[in-house]
Amino acid sequence: MAxxxxxxxxxxxxxxxxxxxxxEFVREPEAVFWVFVFPVLLALALGIAFRSKPAERARVxxxxxxxxxxxxxxxxxxxxxxxxxxxxxDLQAANQALRRGNVDxxxxxxxxxxxxxxxxxxxxxxxRTEGRAAELAxxxxxxxxxxxxxxxxxxxxxxxxxxxxxxxxxxPGLVGLNLMGSGMWGIGFSVVVARTRxxxxxxxxxxxxxxxxxxxxxxxxxxFLSLEVAAVVGFGWAIFGVEVHGSLLDLALVALLGALSxxxxxxxxxxxxxxxxxxxxxxxLVMLPMWLLSGTFFSYxxxxxxxxxxxRALPLTALNDALRSVMNDGANLATNGLPLLILAAWGLVxxxxxxxxxxxx
Amino acid sequence: xSEDLFPTPAPVSRGxxxxxxxxxxxxxxxxxxxxxxxxxxxxxxxxxGECFGLLGPNGAxxxxxxxxxxxxxxxxxxxxxxxxxxxxxxxxxxLRQRLGTQLQETQLAEKLTVAETVRLFRSFxxxxxxxxxxxxxxxxxxxxxARVGKLSGGQKQRLALACAxxxxxxxxxxxxxxxxxxxxxxxxxxxxxxxxxxxGGTVLLTTHYMEEAAHLCDRVAVVDHGxxxxxxxPEELVASLGAQQILEFRTASELPAGELEALPxxxxxxTKNGSYVLCIERIGAALPALLVELQRRGVELxxxxxxxxxxxxxxxxxxxxxxxxx
Numbered sequence: 001m002a003x004x005x006x007x008x009x010x011x012x013x014x015x016x017x018x019x020x021x022x023x024e025f026v027r028e029p030e031a032v033f034w035v036f037v038f039p040v041l042l043a044l045a046l047g048i049a050f051r052s053k054p055a056e057r058a059r060v061x062x063x064x065x066x067x068x069x070x071x072x073x074x075x076x077x078x079x080x081x082x083x084x085x086x087x088x089x090d091l092q093a094a095n096q097a098l099r100r101g102n103v104d105x106x107x108x109x110x111x112x113x114x115x116x117x118x119x120x121x122x123x124x125x126x127x128r129t130e131g132r133a134a135e136l137a138x139x140x141x142x143x144x145x146x147x148x149x150x151x152x153x154x155x156x157x158x159x160x161x162x163x164x165x166x167x168x169x170x171x172p173g174l175v176g177l178n179l180m181g182s183g184m185w186g187i188g189f190s191v192v193v194a195r196t197r198x199x200x201x202x203x204x205x206x207x208x209x210x211x212x213x214x215x216x217x218x219x220x221x222x223x224f225l226s227l228e229v230a231a232v233v234g235f236g237w238a239i240f241g242v243e244v245h246g247s248l249l250d251l252a253l254v255a256l257l258g259a260l261s262x263x264x265x266x267x268x269x270x271x272x273x274x275x276x277x278x279x280x281x282x283x284x285l286v287m288l289p290m291w292l293l294s295g296t297f298f299s300y301x302x303x304x305x306x307x308x309x310x311x312r313a314l315p316l317t318a319l320n321d322a323l324r325s326v327m328n329d330g331a332n333l334a335t336n337g338l339p340l341l342i343l344a345a346w347g348l349v350x351x352x353x354x355x356x357x358x359x360x361x
Numbered sequence: 362x363s364e365d366l367f368p369t370p371a372p373v374s375r376g377x378x379x380x381x382x383x384x385x386x387x388x389x390x391x392x393x394x395x396x397x398x399x400x401x402x403x404x405x406x407x408x409x410g411e412c413f414g415l416l417g418p419n420g421a422x423x424x425x426x427x428x429x430x431x432x433x434x435x436x437x438x439x440x441x442x443x444x445x446x447x448x449x450x451x452x453x454x455x456l457r458q459r460l461g462t463q464l465q466e467t468q469l470a471e472k473l474t475v476a477e478t479v480r481l482f483r484s485f486x487x488x489x490x491x492x493x494x495x496x497x498x499x500x501x502x503x504x505x506x507a508r509v510g511k512l513s514g515g516q517k518q519r520l521a522l523a524c525a526x527x528x529x530x531x532x533x534x535x536x537x538x539x540x541x542x543x544x545x546x547x548x549x550x551x552x553x554x555x556x557x558x559x560x561g562g563t564v565l566l567t568t569h570y571m572e573e574a575a576h577l578c579d580r581v582a583v584v585d586h587g588x589x590x591x592x593x594x595p596e597e598l599v600a601s602l603g604a605q606q607i608l609e610f611r612t613a614s615e616l617p618a619g620e621l622e623a624l625p626x627x628x629x630x631x632t633k634n635g636s637y638v639l640c641i642e643r644i645g646a647a648l649p650a651l652l653v654e655l656q657r658r659g660v661e662l663x664x665x666x667x668x669x670x671x672x673x674x675x676x677x678x679x680x681x682x683x684x685x686x687x
Contacts, residue, residue, distance in 0.1 A: 011484035020473055020481050027472040027508075197468040202524075205431055205464065206485040207457040361433065 013208055017216035022223055025186065034185070035228055039178040040235045043171060046297070047240050050166040057085040058134030061094040061103040071109050074145055081141045084134075098123060104134035171236035172323035173296035175229055179255060180290065180316050182228060183262030184269065184283050187217045191270035192279040201361040214355060218263045225259040226252070233327075245330030253333060254326055257340060258319040261347030265315065268350040271358045290316040318342040383442075384409045384532050384563040385430060390439035392425050392587075399425040400436070401587035412554070412564040414574040416672060417584035418682070423567035424465055426584070427536050430565065431462055444532060458487055461530030463521045465537050471510030475501050478509060479523055486528040499523035499553060515546025522553050533557055535566035539573060551577060571672035583676055590679050598675045603628045604640035607674050608647065610665040611636040612655070624650045631681070638677070641667070 025031055062075055079086045089097060097103040108121040120142060124131030194200050203213060229251070236242035244251055269286055273279040293300055293307075294316035303311060311317050318339035325331040325339075333340065385407040392400040400422045407413040415423045428434045430441060432448040441448060446456045469478050479492045490498075496505050499519040504512060512520065518538065525533060535554065539547040554564060554577055568574050574581045575595040583591040583598070591598055618637060621630045626647030629640035641647045644667065655662055676682075 011480060013484040016481045016484035020470065020477060023477065024470055024472045194470075198464055198466045199469065201433060202462070202464050202467040202469075203485075205433055205457065205460070205462040206482065206528075207454040207487075208485040209454075 014212045014216060014219070017208075017212055018219040018223075021190070021216055021220040024190070025220065025224070031186065035178070035182040035224065036231050039174050039228075039232050043167075043174050043232060043235055044239065046170055047167040047236075050170070056130075057083055058105065058130065058137045059103040060084050060086045060134060060138055061097050061106045062086060062088045063094050063106060063108045064088045064090050065108075074109065074142065077145045078138065078141055081137070083137050084141065095123070098125070101128075104128070104130040105138060107138055165240075167236065167240045168242050168328055169299075169324070170297070171232060171240075171242045172327045173320050174236075175232050175255065176258065176294070176316055176320040176323050177291070177296045178228055178232060179225070179258045179319065180262050180287060182224065183221060183259055184266040184287060186221065186224075187263055187266035188270040188279050188283050189276065190217070191267070192273050192276050195273075195359065195361070196275060198361070200359075204360040210358070210360070211355070214267060214351075214358070217267060218260055221259050221263045222256070225255060229255045242327075244327050246326035246332060250326045250333050251323070254319070254322045254336070254340070257343050257347070258315075258323075261315055261319070261343045261350075264347035264349075264351035264354065267358075268354040271354045274359070290314050293317070295320050312339075313342060315343055315346040318346075382409045383407070384411075384444060385413075385565060386440075386442040387426075387430060388440045390426065390429060390441070391437045392422075392429060392434065393437050399587055400429070403439070403584075403587065403589055405582065405589070407563060407565050409563055410558075410561055411579045412558055412566070412577050414578035414581045415565070415567040415584050416569070416571065416574045416581050416676070417567075418569055418676075421584045422587035423584050424536055425587075427534055427565065427567055428464075431460070431534050432456070458528060459531045461525035461528055461533040463525045463533075463535045463538060465540070467521060469509050469517070469520065469524070471508060473509055474506050475509065475512070475520055475523075476505040478520060479527060482524040483527045489528040490526065492527070495523045495527045498526065498556065500549060513546070515542050515549060518542060518546065518550055519553065522550065526553075526557060530562065532563045532565070535564065537567055537569070539568070539570065547573070571676070575672055581672065583672075583679060585676075585680050591675065595672055598672060599670050602640055602670050602675060602678055604642060604670045604674070606641040606644045606667050607670050608639040608641050608644070608651070608665070608667045609633075609636055610639075610651075611663040613661040613663055616655075616658070616660060621651070621654070624654060626650065629678070631678070633677070633681075636664075640670070640674075640678070 060078065062078070075086065075088065078084055087103070091108075094103070094106045098106050104124060106123040108123070110120050120139075122135045122138065124135050126132065191200075194203075204210070233242075233244065233251070237244075265286065266283075269282045270279055273282060293303070293311050294314050295301075295311075296316070300311045300317060301308070312321070322336040322339040322343070325336050326333075383406055385405070387403065387405045390400050390403040390405075391398070403422070403426055405413075405426075415426060417423050425434065429436045430443060432443070432453060435449075443456060444459055446452050448456075473481070475496060476492065479495055483489055483492050483495075493505075496502055499522060501516060501519060501523065504516060509517065509520065522535075522538065525535070533554075538554070539550050542550065551573070554566075558564060564577075566573075566577065578595060580592065580594050581598060582589045591601070593601070616637065618630050618632050621627065621637065621639065624647060626641060626643035626645070627639050628642050631638045639647070639651075648667075652662075
């Protein structure tokens, strides 16, 4: 007969907790979708929407009221210029087209009685870079046609810088965003669901070390982390040719620190709430500002200067900066000391506070 | 318990759990919440190897008491000693190694299987039963690969019990172990508890089913409004009524209840929701006399029933309320 009491411990509690956490995650199809499929779909959609296009021709409206047989030769030359797309409209229609953004510049040739007397009037919106560029292009053609000579010969070389496309900017940001989302949701939800189901209380009634329970979240995140990062980075590389210019090891270490940091923050957000609704509210409160501010979809440098120190202190900003620095600029960890320090501080402080205030029932 | 159901050998015999043979003791236990006093000065002593039941309606303070004893809630006042130890003296985790717990509302993770769940709980304990062993004991071998979410209520409850039994505890806490189960499932849970008892383990359980208390418990404490209002073996408590039978009847018009007590063989009269409840010492004398009395008064009988006195009647007698009324 078998001895029913096994004197030795066969399973390590931390490993068992981590194992069950992983099993629970992979058995939740919705979670798998949000962590692995959603960011890839997002990258695909944004990559297509903001793909690099060949330089567009400046759209020019010439006011018909000033057009005479004397100006038609000029208009013909403008039409033949390769950078320009020219149409002749009456003044009202031309201004309306400008207002709607259908043309970049309105040109009034200012001709009277068939003779060019000037001044030529350019009308454009200085807030749109296309307007200024179109004005310069039209002016160049007109001035040459009327006899201006170049003072010195020029040659235009065009180059597309490595890592300078929008998708190159976007992919590291999506990696960061994904690390934040899966860390926060993955931990916040599990903890609060376990609390509402009184499972935390049941665990508290066992000799389980409470730190093991909390650490199992960090461990299970590590397992998924590599898959998550690989999914987005691999997708960017395969579909859009987004390269990792720094070392993969550095990328892995930055992602690791980011994942641990958001695991700590997720644990903190989930430390007290008793309901899933409450924790969802807190999660959104914490994450939404970072979605907007932390430079995932556009550079945070666009915000006013005085906000930048605060924005840079956000964990997602620090993570995005470090990821971009490694992926796009090929930098190493040493040059990313500050963002990595910010990440580590957020994670550590959150974890320590979470452990102190954690509600087990 | 049949040998076919549980071929597992009994666990190795236990040593004494506490020096004085008292597995669990509390005195003057008080727990207040914002607007209610859940436990109002409760004393309790559970002896080693006995099955002790806290019987009372919902909201009587049974669960709060149990969770204080389990070290999950801190009492506002009072002394608690579990297996000779007090909570919060630096030995909590060592003490928890020796306790098995089933909480009232715990829902185990639905996405895990039976075997994964038991294995997880096994990993928390230094010593205990083998995982397969406990699964067999709980009669869940065929479900060992089934997800917890797919189990029936009775199977879930047996799994909760398996998780409580996996450390092979000295003391087992069960909070309403069969609430919401059908009679068949209840019977299987009872068998599990009896099996644990047979190995010498001590049990403290709460219930609002008097049949459960009568069936499982050596001693019962009747709890109401956070206090123990009666205590003893189920037989003693029933005997304290002084009644063999309970007779309940309803009439078309009212009777002066007090005058019924003068009838032979009757030891007590209560009115409850318009019907009369009589404690009967000798049914042979009491019933004919009652019928004659009703006829003499010209009162028409609407219904009449008698049953053996039970713990339920003890509770009604003590509180004037039924257990299920809460």
